[in-house]
Amino acid sequence: MQSKKISVPPRSREDYQLIGGAGDSAVDRGLVNAHWYKSPVSRPQMKQLMQRSDLPAIKDTCIWYACLGLAAAALVWTWGTPWAWLAFFAYGTLYGGPADSRWHEAGHGTAFKTRWMNDALYQVASFQVLRRPTVWRWSHARHHTDTLVTGRDPEIAALLPIDVPGMLLNLFAIRSGPRELWRALWNASGHISDAEKTFIPEMEWPQVIRDARKWVSLYAVLITSAVIIKSFLPLVLIGLLPGMMGTWLYTFFGLTQHAGLPENVTDFRENCRTVYMNPVFRFLYWNMNFHLEHHMYPMVPYHALPALHETIKADCPPPYTSTLQAYREILPTLWRQAYDPEYFVNRPVPKGETE
Amino acid sequence: MSQWTAICALLDIDDEDVMRFDNNGKTYAVFRYENQAYVSDGLCTHEKVHLADGLVMEYVIECPKHNGRFDIRDGKALGAPVCINLKTYPAKVEGGKIFADLG
Numbered sequence: 412m413q414s415k416k417i418s419v420p421p422r423s424r425e426d427y428q429l430i431g432g433a434g435d436s437a438v439d440r441g442l443v444n445a446h447w448y449k450s451p452v453s454r455p456q457m458k459q460l461m462q463r464s465d466l467p468a469i470k471d472t473c474i475w476y477a478c479l480g481l482a483a484a485a486l487v488w489t490w491g492t493p494w495a496w497l498a499f500f501a502y503g504t505l506y507g508g509p510a511d512s513r514w515h516e517a518g519h520g521t522a523f524k525t526r527w528m529n530d531a532l533y534q535v536a537s538f539q540v541l542r543r544p545t546v547w548r549w550s551h552a553r554h555h556t557d558t559l560v561t562g563r564d565p566e567i568a569a570l571l572p573i574d575v576p577g578m579l580l581n582l583f584a585i586r587s588g589p590r591e592l593w594r595a596l597w598n599a600s601g602h603i604s605d606a607e608k609t610f611i612p613e614m615e616w617p618q619v620i621r622d623a624r625k626w627v628s629l630y631a632v633l634i635t636s637a638v639i640i641k642s643f644l645p646l647v648l649i650g651l652l653p654g655m656m657g658t659w660l661y662t663f664f665g666l667t668q669h670a671g672l673p674e675n676v677t678d679f680r681e682n683c684r685t686v687y688m689n690p691v692f693r694f695l696y697w698n699m700n701f702h703l704e705h706h707m708y709p710m711v712p713y714h715a716l717p718a719l720h721e722t723i724k725a726d727c728p729p730p731y732t733s734t735l736q737a738y739r740e741i742l743p744t745l746w747r748q749a750y751d752p753e754y755f756v757n758r759p760v761p762k763g764e765t766e
Numbered sequence: 767m768s769q770w771t772a773i774c775a776l777l778d779i780d781d782e783d784v785m786r787f788d789n790n791g792k793t794y795a796v797f798r799y800e801n802q803a804y805v806s807d808g809l810c811t812h813e814k815v816h817l818a819d820g821l822v823m824e825y826v827i828e829c830p831k832h833n834g835r836f837d838i839r840d841g842k843a844l845g846a847p848v849c850i851n852l853k854t855y856p857a858k859v860e861g862g863k864i865f866a867d868l869g
Binding site: 457458461549555556618709 | 780783812813814819820821823828829830831832833835846847849
């Protein structure tokens, strides 16, 4: 692992605030909406790579929901016995874990060729993964514009200095899950936070409120159902609880994307990881392990990312050969960043032609 | 009165594709679909990314950065993350060449 320290002013959590954080200095340093390096790909190749198809995502979505249905059946069958805890773990993992990558790919509009299919999966997966659909659509657009720019990117998972207990709690969304529901309630009452207004255009604010009111209605139906049948089962099958249970899986995958890599650079080869994963992980994660490639060319669908990787890999740092290899770097780095927030991993970027 | 600017030969652009065209300090996107030509401003109204790097699907151009989509015929923004329509310009094909009124 190569690493280095950068000479920057001491960091604090306040730097990440979208209002009053380090965003203004990022503007001054030319880091906002900056020009990012892209590995060269010919136009005919890129057109081929960007082609959409419904079939892979229809197949994958059917398999996912079939597995989820089986796990739900196991949960219902074992309900009231100690085995229900195991069934809930399996169900929640399948409910919330893959929902992250489905939310992500459908949000980019690249999962399916057919637009309404992307929109439908986006809405359902957003609910499962506990992300307000319109808010997170816009936050993710910002994440792609200003990836890991302090005070601009609202989706930095490993804020510095690392809060180890907080990260452990969020393996099961102990803080983030209820907080997201609270924010949905706040939106449903007609309010949007000032920080969220910095990345959501005003004309989209009514949609944020409509989304939140739909969520509140759905939760009202769930709670009413639970009261009528005198069972927690509806709340265990849909909504906050299974969403929280599944958080560990997408956190496990998601930390490989950027954790421990430098903030405030304009080259995805420095702040994104590509990690080779086994076919099961790649199915659950929809090939987002090719994360460097995804950031460089976000309109390439998940099923074409391996081909894009082959096309540009000579111009990129060597990929991590396994999830284990990635975590052998990530965990010690996060531990050190808990007390040394200026420390980060330095990826070996090939020296060649730059734009 | 229209002032037609010659842009390129129709065959310089693949069918269902787009090409960048710079003129007088401005950048444009020139589209070809079913042997018709369409011309618009070259930068996405969301975050000023060149649309010529995007994907044309029938009458829709998709921005390569954030998936913003516009109808190439009238520049209509087709949903988040684009909210502002794209400016389009009259275009025609004559003698195998594309012309646009960029005034």
